[in-house]
Amino acid sequence: MVKPLYAYTEEIDDIDAAVSTILEQLDVDGNLLSNTCGILTFYSEFVDTGVITALCERLPFPVVGTTTMGTAVPGVNGSLLLGLMVLTSDDVTFSAVMTESLTGDLREPIEAAYAEGVAALGEAPKLIMPFAPLIFHHAGDDYVDILNELSGGAPCFGTLTVDLTADYRECGVLHNGRFAKDRMALLFLGGAVAPDFIVVSIAEEKVWQRSAVITASKGNVLREVNNQPLARYLEGIGLAKEGVIASSVNTFPFVLDYNDGTRPVVRALLQVTPDNCGACGGRMPVGASLSVATFNRTDVLATTTDALTQVMAKQNRSALIMLSCAGRSMALGADTTAEMALLDECLGSSLPYLFAYSGGEICPVDGGNGTQINRFHNDTLVACLL
Numbered sequence: 001m002v003k004p005l006y007a008y009t010e011e012i013d014d015i016d017a018a019v020s021t022i023l024e025q026l027d028v029d030g031n032l033l034s035n036t037c038g039i040l041t042f043y044s045e046f047v048d049t050g051v052i053t054a055l056c057e058r059l060p061f062p063v064v065g066t067t068t069m070g071t072a073v074p075g076v077n078g079s080l081l082l083g084l085m086v087l088t089s090d091d092v093t094f095s096a097v098m099t100e101s102l103t104g105d106l107r108e109p110i111e112a113a114y115a116e117g118v119a120a121l122g123e124a125p126k127l128i129m130p131f132a133p134l135i136f137h138h139a140g141d142d143y144v145d146i147l148n149e150l151s152g153g154a155p156c157f158g159t160l161t162v163d164l165t166a167d168y169r170e171c172g173v174l175h176n177g178r179f180a181k182d183r184m185a186l187l188f189l190g191g192a193v194a195p196d197f198i199v200v201s202i203a204e205e206k207v208w209q210r211s212a213v214i215t216a217s218k219g220n221v222l223r224e225v226n227n228q229p230l231a232r233y234l235e236g237i238g239l240a241k242e243g244v245i246a247s248s249v250n251t252f253p254f255v256l257d258y259n260d261g262t263r264p265v266v267r268a269l270l271q272v273t274p275d276n277c278g279a280c281g282g283r284m285p286v287g288a289s290l291s292v293a294t295f296n297r298t299d300v301l302a303t304t305t306d307a308l309t310q311v312m313a314k315q316n317r318s319a320l321i322m323l324s325c326a327g328r329s330m331a332l333g334a335d336t337t338a339e340m341a342l343l344d345e346c347l348g349s350s351l352p353y354l355f356a357y358s359g360g361e362i363c364p365v366d367g368g369n370g371t372q373i374n375r376f377h378n379d380t381l382v383a384c385l386l
Contacts, residue, residue: 001192002386004319004352005031005086006073011051012043012080018051019058022084028060032086037094037187039129039321040065041356042082044163044170047179051082056177061086062096064185065174066131066161069326070340072355074348077340079164085354087319087386091192095120098175099184102133106142110184114150117188125151127195127384129187130158130362131173133180136271139220140360140376141283143184148374155195155364156374157384162326162359171359196317197364197372198310198383200303201266202293207255209237209292214284222254222269222278225290231276237292245272253327253379254280257289263365266293268327268378281360281378295379297335300328304339307381308346317385320353327379329357 007025011018038059044067046052056063071083087094097117100109118125128151132143140160147156163171172181189195212233216224225233234240239252257264271279284290304324311320324339332338343355363382364372 002087002089002092002318003033005088006352006354007084008073008076009082010078010080012045013049015050015054018082019055022055023058026086031088032061033088034090035093036061036086036088037096038063039085039087039187039354040082040174041068041071041354043067043080046082047172052174052179053177062094062176063174064096064129064131064187066159066356067163067171068356068358069162069164070329070336070357072340072343072353074352075344077337077344077355079336083354083356085319085321085352089191093121093190095188096175097186098178098180099186101182102135102138102184103182106138107146110143110146111150113184113186114147117186121188121190123190125154125188125190126193127189128154128156128158129189130156131185132158132160133173133182133184134160134162134168134171134359135182136279139283140281140362144362144374144376153374155197155372156362157195157197157321157364157382158362159323159356159358160360162357168359193386196314196385198307198385199263199363199365199377199380200307201377201380202253202255202295203299203303206295206299207291207293212290214286214288214290217284217286220280220283221273222280222284229276230278243276245276245278252292252294255291255293256284257291258285259287259289261368262373262375265375265377266379268325282376295331297332297338300331300339301342303381304342305346307383308342311351311383311385312346314385317351319386320351320383322353322355322381322383323358323361324355324381325361325377325379326357326359328381
């Protein structure tokens, strides 16, 4: 069983005040069990001012985490916040590591970090929590596939990093006070842990353009749909004009069906390449079915309510970690805290939680016959219950 603790601070500039506030809320001397770890989600300036380093130095357990564009714990939420969830247990074990740089080949550094983390854990992990860098030439699926292969399919729940800047230049991940923009932090859980997952994305009725097939792609770069260049296909449905892809296409995410019986996943178009192709948030495999959808503030809040209804129906759960895509935050318009406020409205203090906005969500989906398949998502809300 996991016992969760949580804390927060809005003090960005005064290091001593920020650290003292967190430690007072946690009461680590009186609350920690045999095994403990921490998960931090925070506004990027907490790194610049030194709060993150100082806090990790004072915490007597390993810490992983990520920058975000908004975070919440019970009773408080905001974009300029630091939120911390501590997991402590007598029968669940933890280990935490960080890879070397992932700007080049992924496999070797992830494989080395995985081996280190599993050796420290002392067993095969029951849950892997990756906090991965946002590197546009890597698809989020690339991280998932390697971890899936190394672990033999152990459930993965985590995020790609994001921040509040327009070009995400300040986003990065954390491991024991060390902050990096090009590395992945990994938290491994073993022992008596049996996670439960919830995935909600775009409602079926919001999918409006169907019957397309990806006919050419390279990794996460979408080149042809229905044997037409991407721009021509999008022009046919009103999202491009005279061969130029409209900037508004970002508000019309793709829904990708692998045609393998698992639920479809959502893909966001992140960039238009110089040759007028689409760099998407995840891999776009040839042969997959492609639909186009839309969503707005009402849709986001409806799916959040759906997820929280599922959370409240779960029994014997002590902690909730919830990740929502940055694209969902953007769809809220000026009311940027509306989704986070729903957690407090629905859960109050009945279930300790940590919420953060994500640059891409990693969470298993139902594979049928009692199996789960790790998937990378965009524009999706995912939850892990412990």
